[in-house]
Amino acid sequence: MKIEICVGTTCHLMGSSTIIEALEEMEKKYRDKVNVKYTTCFELCHGQMKPPIIKIDNKFYENINPEKIKSIVINKIGNE
Amino acid sequence: MISSVIYKKSLNKFGEEVCGDNFQLSKTSDSKIAVLSDGLGSGIKASILSILTTEIISTMFKKGVEVEEIYHTIAKTLPVCKIRGIAYSTFSIVQVFKDGKIKIVNYDNPTPIVIRDGDLYWPKYQKKVINGKAVFISNFYLDPDDFVFVFSDGIVHAGLGNMMDFGWGIENISAYVKRLYRRTRDIKYMVDNLVELTKSYYGSQPGDDSSVVGFKITEEPTAIIFTGPPLDPKQDKYFVDKFMESEGKKIICGGTTSNIVSRIIDEEIEINFNINSKSDIPPYGSMKGVDLVTEGVLTLKGLNRLLSKCKNNLFEIDIEDKNLDASEKMFITLRDCDEITMLVGRKVNVFYHNPALPFDMSIRSNLIRDIKTNLTRLGKEVKVVYC
Numbered sequence: 001m002k003i004e005i006c007v008g009t010t011c012h013l014m015g016s017s018t019i020i021e022a023l024e025e026m027e028k029k030y031r032d033k034v035n036v037k038y039t040t041c042f043e044l045c046h047g048q049m050k051p052p053i054i055k056i057d058n059k060f061y062e063n064i065n066p067e068k069i070k071s072i073v074i075n076k077i078g079n080e
Numbered sequence: 081m082i083s084s085v086i087y088k089k090s091l092n093k094f095g096e097e098v099c100g101d102n103f104q105l106s107k108t109s110d111s112k113i114a115v116l117s118d119g120l121g122s123g124i125k126a127s128i129l130s131i132l133t134t135e136i137i138s139t140m141f142k143k144g145v146e147v148e149e150i151y152h153t154i155a156k157t158l159p160v161c162k163i164r165g166i167a168y169s170t171f172s173i174v175q176v177f178k179d180g181k182i183k184i185v186n187y188d189n190p191t192p193i194v195i196r197d198g199d200l201y202w203p204k205y206q207k208k209v210i211n212g213k214a215v216f217i218s219n220f221y222l223d224p225d226d227f228v229f230v231f232s233d234g235i236v237h238a239g240l241g242n243m244m245d246f247g248w249g250i251e252n253i254s255a256y257v258k259r260l261y262r263r264t265r266d267i268k269y270m271v272d273n274l275v276e277l278t279k280s281y282y283g284s285q286p287g288d289d290s291s292v293v294g295f296k297i298t299e300e301p302t303a304i305i306f307t308g309p310p311l312d313p314k315q316d317k318y319f320v321d322k323f324m325e326s327e328g329k330k331i332i333c334g335g336t337t338s339n340i341v342s343r344i345i346d347e348e349i350e351i352n353f354n355i356n357s358k359s360d361i362p363p364y365g366s367m368k369g370v371d372l373v374t375e376g377v378l379t380l381k382g383l384n385r386l387l388s389k390c391k392n393n394l395f396e397i398d399i400e401d402k403n404l405d406a407s408e409k410m411f412i413t414l415r416d417c418d419e420i421t422m423l424v425g426r427k428v429n430v431f432y433h434n435p436a437l438p439f440d441m442s443i444r445s446n447l448i449r450d451i452k453t454n455l456t457r458l459g460k461e462v463k464v465v466y467c
Contacts, residue, residue, distance in 0.1 A: 007351060008335035009375055012362040038351035038363055040342075040373070041335030 001034045001076060004055040008041030015065065016052040022066035026073065033077050081327070082180040082224065083301030085416050086114055087267050087395050088293040089275045091234065093122040094285035100126025101232045101291040104134040106142055111177040113141050116293050118189065118232040120168040126289065132158055133169045141173060147185055147217060151210045172230045174295060176222070184228075186216045190236045193254045195227040195261050200254050224299035225265070229257060234290025235274065239281035248281055267296040268395050301418040302328030307376060308425030308444055309336050310467040319467045320344040323423055324369060329413055332367075334376030337425060342367060349373055359405035372413060374406040380447045382407030383414075387454035394458055419461045424448050426466055 003023070005016050023036060042060065045051045049062035054069070061072065088103045100122045106113050115137045119129030133154055140150045158169065170188035177183075184192055184203070194201040205216040222228075231253070240247035256277070260270050271294040278290050304326045310319050320341050323330065332338045342349050351365035351373075361382045362375035386407060390396045394415040399408050414420060424444065452462045 006335075007362045007375065009362070009377055012375065012378065036353070038353055038365070040338050040349055040351065040365075040375075043336060043339065 001073070002057055003034050003036050003073075004039045005036065006040070006042050006051070006053050006055075007038045008045070008051075010045045011041070011052040014051040016054075018066050019052060019054065019064055019069050022069050023073070026070060030073055030077055034073060081178050081299075081301060082176070082222065083178065083298055083418050084112060084176045084228075085267055085296045085298055086112070086293065087271050087393075088116070088291060089271050090289065090291040091275055091279055091282075091286045093234075093287065093289050094282075096123050096289070098124055098127045099291070100130060100289040101234070102127065102130035102134045103291065103293055104138050106138045108142050110179075111175050113138060114174045114176075114230075114293060114295070115141075115171060116189065116230050116232060116291060117169050117171040118234075118289065118291070120164070122289055126169075129158060129169045133171055137171060137173060141175070147173075147215060148208070148210050151187070151213075151215060155211055170233070172293075174228060174230060174293075176295065176297070180221050180223070180297075182220060182222045182228070184216075184218045186218075187213070190231045190233055190250050191216075192231070193227075193229040193250070193257050195229075195257060196223065198258070198261055200258060201226075222297045224297055226297040227257075227261065227267070227270070228295040228297075229271075229274070230293045230295075232289060232291045234286060234288035235278050235292060237288060238278040238286075238290065240287070242283055243281055248278070265296070266401065267294045270294055296416075298416050300328040301416070302326075302421070303331060303414055303417040303419075304328060304421045304423060305331045305333055306337055306341065306423045306425075307333035307380065307448070309334075309340055309427040311426040313427075315467065316340050317344055319423060319425075326421065328419075329372075329417065330370045331372045331374070331410060331413065332370055333374050333380055333410075334425075337376070338367070338373045341370065345369060354403070357403060357405060361405045361407050364406035364409055372406075372409060374410060377444060377447065379406045379410065380444070380451060383410050384447060384451050384454060386411045387451065387458065390454075390458055392458070414455070414460070417460065419463070420455060422448060422452070422462065422464045424464060424466050 005019055007016055042053050044053055052064045054061050054064050090099045090101050092099045100119045103116045115134040117130040117133035119126030136154055137150055172189040173185040175183040203218040203220045205218045208215045236250055237247040271292045274292045306323045310316055332341055338349055347368040349365055349367045352363050361378055364374040367373050452464055455462045
């Protein structure tokens with residue numbers, strides 16, 4: 001699973017760094033299956049989506065916080 | 081084009097409030113002139129002698145006056161010491177031209193050390209006798225990543241009669257500098273280290289004013305910072321081309337701006353993945369053909385904060401090479417540059433006007449103005465181009 005975290009100005013201000021911390025805190029069986037990368041602005045924050053925005057396997061997710069990212073990862077990997 | 085990064089550090093003689101060594105840096109349209117002078121004795125008297133010497137030399141050298149004439153002027157104008165009956169101060173002049181030529185004039189200071197390709201390089205000096213005193217002059221060409229170190233005799237005499245019979249000596253110092261070069265290429269670290277060691281050879285009580293001036297020769301003394309998307313998207317390509325064609329270091333500041341450049345030159349942006357960073361500034365990255373890619377306003381704000389901390393030059397704050405954040409990385413990149421161009425896009429990011437943002441996001445133009453003021457104050461030539 002490929003997770004791209006935006007580290008642009010607005011996403012950073014709205015807490016994108018907490019997402020990476022949340023992913024690091026997760027159990028090893030989940031951590032091993034995710035491939036995390038930082039990226040520049042997705043340019044979706046101009047009224048379309050609410051930052052922090054992340055992209056998981058080519059799908060965008062908005063307004064992410066540590067709890068949300070954990071549940072997304074657990075759900076996705078659980079289904080695989 | 082060649083330029084140099086110059087850093088100087090001095091120790092006062094033990095118990096003295098002022099340093100009897102003086103250093104002055106001046107610029108002409110095609111060169112940088114650095115003068116280090118050591119006044120006779122120590123304290124205020126020595127300080128005045130050396131300040132007069134550097135001031136006279138810098139002014140005359142800039143106007144293109146010959147060394148003989150400068151020396152005569154100094155000999156005639158310096159006040160005479162009442163006790164010793166002589167007017168005396170030693171000096172070294174180093175002039176680095178933009179085409180790579182270097183001129184060293186040395187009068188009674190220890191022989192400067194030149195490091196080339198990790199080895200010691202001793203240029204040929206031409207001896208000129210003026211008023212019965214020998215002045216050594218050398219002209220040669222420098223390559224990027226060469227280093228030149230100029231000393232006052234306090235450094236060479238460190239340890240004299242205390243730890244060593246004849247003092248540290250230029251041979252030992254040059255061997256030490258060579259070892260330092262293997263460890264780092266950071267001019268500030270090298271000079272600080274030499275001065276610190278001198279201090280310990282003196283047992284923390286320097287017997288003379290001691291100064292080291294280090295020169296690191298750099299190839300790309302210019303930098304261009306592209307920040308903010310151009311007002312008219314139709315002009316994106318024009319400005320990206322202009323940015324990519326420019327000489328020197330290339331820095332992109334801003335997510336949207338880096339996306340534009342990435343799209344036009346068809347290269348991917350790689351953001352460094354450093355989860356150990358404790359900085360509140362977003363991470364930075366790079367792209368093929370571009371030296372540094374960072375986030376926009378927050379990084380510029382951080383840069384301006386660092387610049388505001390410096391009073392006279394960019395070496396006043398210590399930055400650890402490890403775990404640099406984006407602002408520090410940019411600060412270090414700009415430290416080696418003489419001329420900085422800022423290509424500033426005027427397109428407004430609507431999201432920044434959101435009152436829900438956690439702190440004041442001052443608009444880019446104010447930040448650019450402050451950064452320009454600070455960089456100019458710190459001796460850089462700054463040009464701002466709006467697009």
